[in-house]
């Protein structure tokens with residue numbers, strides 16, 4: 001075994017020997033299952049006529065734009081769940097600073113770039129696993145509820161499975177972004193605050209605001225959350241947007257590359273900012 | 281049996297911002313011996329050891345193990361075992377898992393984990409989360425990490441901190457056994473008394489600079505002799521010594537004079553007709569010699585500056 005493959009093994013062992021990953025996975029599953037179940041029941045109810053549009057209030061006016069309900073519900077896995085892999089990546093990285101485990105880590109492998117690369121790969125894989133868990137919630141619960149209303153969950157469609165595959169990829173890249181953020185902002189508390197503030201408040205606001213003019217909309221497409229939605233190919237956000245301008249999103253592969261660029265940039269800059277510094 | 285290797289520091293310097301933590305330090309550490317690396321708090325011991333281990337980048341100079349820098353070692357954990365003072369554990373990980381992570385990184389067989397836990401006496405606590413460990417148990421786990429790769433070189437930063445008397449006794453025997461097997465053992469402390477029973481050589485630094493190196497015995501012989509003399513009429517005795525040009529200061533039980541032997545002082549008192557109630561050569565302990573060195577006194581000649589002994593008695 002090369003020292004790089006051993007380093008990757010050690011990073012997997014670090015994740016597997018603490019409780020964080022499954023706590024995050026469990027909370028994420030519950031959160032997504034609840035939203036996917038609840039909203040698919042609401043929309044499927046309206047679409048199938050079980051719930052009358054009048055009773056659903058003003059939300060009913062957007063209904064025709066839904067074209068297809070299942071992809072929207074399934075995409076909750078990443079459009080809502082992406083905060084969890086970011087948190088996992090950031091916690092795994094900032095934890096090394098917080099608990100001073102950088103010392104034994106660098107003693108066991110003094111090639112620091114290699115260690116950071118190994119961490120990114122390990123978190124990428126675990127992020128993909130979180131993606132699978134998130135899809136179990138969004139697709140599993142969503143499809144069940146949609147079927148219950150006698151609508152087609154579209155599970156036989158190739159497009160649905162392409163969306164599922166791209167969701168796994170998006171979640172994996174988000175986890176790598178978390179690693180990048182962790183080296184960029186090694187303070188654990190600051191990192192968590194940034195993740196929560198940015199994903200839950202700042203970015204949604206920016207994305208929404210950017211939709212009002214064409215120029216800002218072009219820029220808004222390059223925000224990480226927008227790029228992620230483009231990669232996955234469907235999003236509650238774009239459908240809820242004024243005028244339903246989903247067509248203006250990046251291509252899925254462009255979105256993927258933009259998201260990857262965020263991960264690489266954060267990691268490379270973070271390497272210089274904190275990772276290669278003195279460990280005292 | 282792993283071979284010890286020579287540790288060599290050459291002209292190593294580290295400045296943090298404007299503060300010089302380690303200043304142009306050069307020394308070697310030989311295999312088969314226990315070397316104490318001593319200095320008061322803030323002297324630069326930890327910084328020096330971290331530079332040796334590639335954790336802190338020297339501002340200038342270099343540190344090598346068997347001629348190789350740490351980061352260039354092909355198998356670092358199998359070559360050097362290091363325990364640094366900071367408790368570097370994830371509290372949620374068990375001791376066994378903590379070691380397993382680094383065993384994987386270093387390509388060591390899992391059997392080593394149980395072996396080292398047994399060596400440090402933590403076999404019964406391997407499945408316990410480290411967050412619940414006592415300070416002494418953490419120290420032992422740090423030692424277990426050190427031994428994981430069965431290295432020929434041991435670098436231990438203040439390993440005795442937090443150990444109970446039984447643990448201290450154990451670690452002393454352990455250090456000796458490691459050196460007797462031919463390993464290089466470098467152990468830091470801010471207290472000479474803590475390690476004097478187990479070290480062969482001492483390296484003493486103060487304010488980042490080397491102040492003494494040699495065998496433990498060399499410390500004692502380098503300490504300047506001192507004569508304790510007292511009289512019912514101390515004032516008269518002081519005057520006599522002053523007139524004879526002898527340097528001295530007032531201690532709790534008499535005057536401490538810088539003189540090669542008791543005869544000279546006795547003669548001075550006799551000539552001045554001063555009654556002498558005590559006159560003997562004061563044997564300075566290792567600890568006192570150590571304190572004199574690190575408090576910035578000239579190491580080889582003259583009496584210590586009074587301030588260095590302010591705790592021993594009031595100065596003149």
Ligand SMILES: Nc1ncnc2c1ncn2[C@@H]1O[C@H](COP(=O)(O)OP(=O)(O)OP(=O)(O)O)[C@@H](O)[C@H]1O
Nearest residue numbers: 280296301319320321322323324325326327328470
């Ligand atoms: N990361 C850092 N940034 C700034 N100054 C530092 C840093 N690390 C150490 N120093 C300074 O370097 C000097 C030497 O510190 P060091 O920890 O090496 O001493 P030490 O001999 O190990 O002390 P102790 O016995 O207390 O452990 C001190 O003045 C300390 O304040």
Ligand SMILES: [Mg+2]
Nearest residue numbers: 325326327365
């Ligand atoms: Mg120290």
